[in-house]
Amino acid sequence: MFLKILAYPLTVIYLICFGCCLVVFHPIQWICLNVFGYQAHTNSVCLLNWCLMRCTHLLGTTYNFHWPDKLPEQGPLIIVANHQSMYDIPPIIWHLRKYHPKFVSKKELGKGIPSVSFNLRHGGSVLIDRKDRKQALGELRKMGEYIEATGRSAVIFPEGTRSRDGAPKPFRTFGLSMLIKYAPSAQILPITINNSWKMLRYGKFPHGLGARIHFYMHPPISVSSLNPESINEIEALITSKITPSK
Numbered sequence: 474m475f476l477k478i479l480a481y482p483l484t485v486i487y488l489i490c491f492g493c494c495l496v497v498f499h500p501i502q503w504i505c506l507n508v509f510g511y512q513a514h515t516n517s518v519c520l521l522n523w524c525l526m527r528c529t530h531l532l533g534t535t536y537n538f539h540w541p542d543k544l545p546e547q548g549p550l551i552i553v554a555n556h557q558s559m560y561d562i563p564p565i566i567w568h569l570r571k572y573h574p575k576f577v578s579k580k581e582l583g584k585g586i587p588s589v590s591f592n593l594r595h596g597g598s599v600l601i602d603r604k605d606r607k608q609a610l611g612e613l614r615k616m617g618e619y620i621e622a623t624g625r626s627a628v629i630f631p632e633g634t635r636s637r638d639g640a641p642k643p644f645r646t647f648g649l650s651m652l653i654k655y656a657p658s659a660q661i662l663p664i665t666i667n668n669s670w671k672m673l674r675y676g677k678f679p680h681g682l683g684a685r686i687h688f689y690m691h692p693p694i695s696v697s698s699l700n701p702e703s704i705n706e707i708e709a710l711i712t713s714k715i716t717p718s719k
Contacts, residue, residue, distance in 0.1 A: 480679035483532055487680060490528045494521060495587040502591050518592050519570045522563035529560065533683040534672065536564055541692040545660050548572050549620040549627075551652050551696070554664035555641050555711055556630035560672045564688060565628060565664070573625035577616060577648055579603060597625065601648075603633070613648055617655025626662075627652055631708070639670045639718040644708040653696050661699075663691040663707050665714035689714045 498521040506514035526536065550572050554561065566574055576593065580600040584590050593600060597619065599612040620627050629652060631644035653659070671684040691710055694703075 476682050477675060477679065480532075480675070480682050483682065484679040487528060487531045490531065491525065494524045494528060495589065498524075499587040499591060502588060502595075506595055514596065515570075515573060518596060519567060521588055522566040525563045526567060529672070532672070532680050534560075535685050537685065537687045538564075538568060539687070539689045541690055544662070544690070545693055548624040549656050549659040550625075550693070551620070551649070551656060551659050551661045552626055552628040552664060553649060553661055553707060553711065554628070554630055555666055555715060556632050556635045557639055557666055557668070557670035558635055558673050560669045560684075560686065561630075561635075561666050564686070568688075569626065569662075573597070573623075574628045575599075575616065575620070575625060577601060577613065577627060577629045577652075609648070610651065613651035614655050617652045620652075621656040621658060627656070636670060637673070639668070639715065641712045641715055644704070646704045649704055649707075653699065657696055659696045660693040661696060661707065662693050663711050665689040665691070665711050667714070667716050670718070687716075 498517060502514055502517050502521075505517040550569075552565065552569065552572075552574060554565070562576070575597040576599075578593055578598055578600055580602050582590060583593050583600040592598070599616045601612055602608045616627050619625070629648050631646065631649050632642040633645045634642070636642055653661075665688070667687040667689070668684050669686045671681045672686075674681040691714075694707070
């Protein structure tokens with residue numbers, strides 16, 4: 474009870490800092506993209522997400538990464554992870570920045586959010602209408618062909634929506650299958666995320682305190698080595714490292 478009471482004022486401070494980052498970096502992104510080009514815009518997005526991670530320290534949040542012995546020197550990569558909260562995203566952007574991660578996101582996030590919506594619309598990500606399979610197919614194909622041509626990376630959360638208590642939801646295989654089809658030279662990087670749901674354990678307000686967020690990076694898997702059962706095996710690999718919610 475004490476921690477929840479303490480969470481109220483700390484969340485107010487955190488949200489002010491979080492909101493300021495989004496507002497400040499929105500024009501910075503615009504200038505970087507329209508004046509200096511893609512790489513400057515990418516750098517500004519990476520710095521934004523580093524700042525967003527630092528803001529969460531006000532809530533006592535920490536991040537721990539377990540890395541495989543060797544990651545690919547370059548892309549294309551298809552980054553596949555379970556999804557527990559919006560706080561899954563900044564660490565992926567920052568720590569995997571050398572791969573230029575782009576996101577498969579729902580279309581609702583493409584407007585109304587300073588910095589975030591701008592990056593989703595202009596940074597190489599795709600916005601999916603989950604009610605329009607034809608539109609989704611076109612966007613996923615575009616993403617697969619994009620990372621195949623550029624050597625960058627696509628990030629997809631196959632559960633389709635976040636888990637509110639950390640328990641994994643069944644993977645929806647359509648999106649991942651399309652990326653695999655249109656990026657045949659890619660490697661898949663499975664990631665297990667633990668405890669980011671605890672940032673929102675009380676709902677949107679207040680935020681949870683003291684979340685210890687863990688990212689477990691599994692060894693990469695070449696798309697060329699996959700078989701019809703591979704997506705189920707990737708799902709099992711990711712969920713095998715999810716710790717029970719407490």
